[in-house]
Amino acid sequence: MPIPNDTVFMPSILTFVGIPGLEPVQCWIGIPFCAMYIIALIGNTLLVIIIKSERTLHEPMYIFLAMLGATDIALSTSFVPKMLGIFWFHLPDIYFDACLLQMWLIHTFQGIESGVLLAMALDRYVAICHPLRHATIFTPQVVTHIGIGMTLRPAILVIPCLLLIKFRLKLYRTKIISHSYCEHMAVVKLATEDIFINKFYGLFGAFIVGGFDFLSITLSYIQILITVAHLPQKKARLKAFNTCVPHMCVFFQFYLLAFFSFFTHRSGAHIPSHIHITLSVLYLLVPPFFNPFVYGVKTKQIREQVTKMFSFKDQV
Numbered sequence: 001m002p003i004p005n006d007t008v009f010m011p012s013i014l015t016f017v018g019i020p021g022l023e024p025v026q027c028w029i030g031i032p033f034c035a036m037y038i039i040a041l042i043g044n045t046l047l048v049i050i051i052k053s054e055r056t057l058h059e060p061m062y063i064f065l066a067m068l069g070a071t072d073i074a075l076s077t078s079f080v081p082k083m084l085g086i087f088w089f090h091l092p093d094i095y096f097d098a099c100l101l102q103m104w105l106i107h108t109f110q111g112i113e114s115g116v117l118l119a120m121a122l123d124r125y126v127a128i129c130h131p132l133r134h135a136t137i138f139t140p141q142v143v144t145h146i147g148i149g150m151t152l153r154p155a156i157l158v159i160p161c162l163l164l165i166k167f168r169l170k171l172y173r174t175k176i177i178s179h180s181y182c183e184h185m186a187v188v189k190l191a192t193e194d195i196f197i198n199k200f201y202g203l204f205g206a207f208i209v210g211g212f213d214f215l216s217i218t219l220s221y222i223q224i225l226i227t228v229a230h231l232p233q234k235k236a237r238l239k240a241f242n243t244c245v246p247h248m249c250v251f252f253q254f255y256l257l258a259f260f261s262f263f264t265h266r267s268g269a270h271i272p273s274h275i276h277i278t279l280s281v282l283y284l285l286v287p288p289f290f291n292p293f294v295y296g297v298k299t300k301q302i303r304e305q306v307t308k309m310f311s312f313k314d315q316v
Contacts, residue, residue: 010172013096014093014094014096014177014182014187016086016094016179017177017178018083018087018092019281030083030084033083033087034080036289037084041073044069047065050305050306050309051065051069054305057302057305060138061123064119065295067119068116069291071109071112075106075113075287078105079180079181086180100162100182104162106183107158111150112150113287114209114214115150117213117247118216118217119146122216124243124244128228128244129223153209157205161198169188169191171191171192171193173191178273217251242298246299250290250294250295258283260283261279
């Protein structure tokens with residue numbers, strides 16, 4: 001079959017558009033994104049430091065929260081600096097292999113974040129529905145194994161996506177990516193060859209990680225709400241419910257944006273590309289920005305440690 005003139009044979013360099021249709025104002029769009037990134041770095045770093053340094057917070061829930069903060073730092077750092085380079089310094093090019101590395105980092109940390117949310121939901125489920133068994137179930141060894149498992153699961157599952165692109169797709173119609181970062185489907189759609197296997201494995205990986213976690217978290221919170229509703233004392237019901245509010249807020253905002261981004265890549269042709277890409281960026285950036293505020297405001301122990309930290313600095 002003849003190769004079209006505009007076909008690129010395994011391009012060594014890919015070029016980002018940024019946000020299609022909004023190129024003239026991307027320098028201004030980068031300002032709020034940069035502000036969100038800086039706040040996310042400061043907030044999540046503070047969260048990790050407080051939990052690490054305060055022995056009273058060395059409990060499963062706070063350990064998972066520290067893991068979430070570290071994941072958010074890594075996730076936002078894997079794409080925001082390069083994106084700002086596109087917006088502000090006109091640096092749209094990226095080596096093909098570097099693009100695959102960024103893809104692996106982004107999707108791996110997305111999967112880790114989903115796994116941490118599942119671990120936190122299960123921790124709350126056991127703490128509220130089976131409180132007497134919590135200490136025997138969530139031992140330090142179990143928490144360590146959960147941390148290793150939820151890291152290895154997406155890290156391993158994403159690798160075939162990269163291999164299928166690297167060794168299966170050889171002909172590309174263009175080297176221009178209409179995106180701000182290396183998202184799996186955004187890169188796969190550049191190929192002129194049959195991408196059914198790539199799309200199928202992408203769906204499979206998304207279901208194994210996101211789909212399984214979403215169903216498990218949903219069932220956990222349903223059971224939690226049922227248990228809370230049957231508590232005899234109103235004060236106990238409010239206390240139990242308040243401990244779950246931050247987790248449910250983070251859960252809903254993470255998965256709503258995730259499902260929107262996922263399905264618009266596959267069946268969202270009617271959605272303007274600048275809206276789709278902007279929301280795809282927010283999907284990755286909002287959780288790292290949002291989580292420290294949610295847990296800092298709603299978690300009494302975190303709030304107290306932040307107050308102590310700044311009160312100590314004022315006295316010095």
